[in-house]
Amino acid sequence: MIYTSYDMVRDCRQGKPEGWSYFVASYVPVIRKLLAHYAAAPAPPLETVLAALHRPESSLFASLDPSPERWVVAELRQKVLAMLPAAVPSAPLELETVAAALAPFTLLEKQVAWLETMAYAPPESGAMLRMSPATVSKIRDRAAELLRSAVDTWNRGLLTQNGLALGRAAAAAHTADCLPAKPFLDVLDGRSTWRNRETLEQHVSSCWHCIDHFCRMAEVIELLRGVAPLPEAEAAPLRELLGVREAKPSAWKKWFGAR
Numbered sequence: 518m519i520y521t522s523y524d525m526v527r528d529c530r531q532g533k534p535e536g537w538s539y540f541v542a543s544y545v546p547v548i549r550k551l552l553a554h555y556a557a558a559p560a561p562p563l564e565t566v567l568a569a570l571h572r573p574e575s576s577l578f579a580s581l582d583p584s585p586e587r588w589v590v591a592e593l594r595q596k597v598l599a600m601l602p603a604a605v606p607s608a609p610l611e612l613e614t615v616a617a618a619l620a621p622f623t624l625l626e627k628q629v630a631w632l633e634t635m636a637y638a639p640p641e642s643g644a645m646l647r648m649s650p651a652t653v654s655k656i657r658d659r660a661a662e663l664l665r666s667a668v669d670t671w672n673r674g675l676l677t678q679n680g681l682a683l684g685r686a687a688a689a690a691h692t693a694d695c696l697p698a699k700p701f702l703d704v705l706d707g708r709s710t711w712r713n714r715e716t717l718e719q720h721v722s723s724c725w726h727c728i729d730h731f732c733r734m735a736e737v738i739e740l741l742r743g744v745a746p747l748p749e750a751e752a753a754p755l756r757e758l759l760g761v762r763e764a765k766p767s768a769w770k771k772w773f774g775a776r
Contacts, residue, residue: 526584529577534762537571541755542747547590547740549596554636555681564758566600571759590696595688598681601750606678608670612686615676616725618667619660624722629653630660631725631732632676632678645735685727695726701734 520539528536543565552560570577570593577596581588619627620639632642639650639657646653665671676683700717703709709717721727747755756763 522586522589523584526578526589528582534756537759537761538756538763540741541567541759541761542752543761544590544593544750544757545747546744547593548597550740550744551594555598556601561600564755566597567755568758569600570596587702587737587741588732588741591733594733594737594740598684601681603681603685604678606675606682607672608668608675608678610664610668610679610683611625611674612683612690612725614665614667615683615696621663622656624718624728625726626656626660626734627722627728628735629656630676631728632735633660633676634683635732635736636677636680637736641739645739684729687725690724690726692722692724692726695724696720696730698730698734701731704731705735706737726761736761 520535522543523544525536525539529540530536545563548566549563552563552566569575575596577592578584581592590625615630622630625648628646629642629648632645637645637655643650643653661673661677664675668675672678696717700709700713704714705716721731753763
């Protein structure tokens, strides 16, 4: 029997050690990547973040049904970033200003610009969106010119400086028409039909909540690429920190076979 993310969510909801042991071994490496990318120095200690996620009030697994691994990571990403203080930008930038300035852009161009708020350089963004870094840079230069004409105070790093605040504003702008994770993953995995993709784009092109969500799912795919389970020597003290007993060998045996 293979222990999956579905089993983990179920067991974590019930406070079982098997679930939290799996979470520590499987997802601490992802948390480390998130902190390394997003947290300003000094970054919050991993132990502090992990303890906060373990508290019942964190509601980490409250809305994960069904719970494939990438959905778990998407929710984990939001929880971790919510703990980070937003940097004080040289000039604050409102989501409404970004939306108005970049209204002429296509959906793909808006994604390119939005990944700049997520602090991804052209090579990283190009890998996520399957385009060349040079094309990413050209689109971002056009975005910069549109933003320059829309604000009183401008600098080239304005989108990145305001990234966390813009991401939080976009996440809060959910409407009844907004899409769940699956349609975005279907597009990113090449499983979506042209008709479904056209329907998706009709809404997403003008919805910055969904543009942010789309970019987050592309990010999740990259976050999981090459991630290895935490070595036992590192996992053991973290389990102890959370008060989690060591999982039984039978539960551990094939945990990572489903990756």
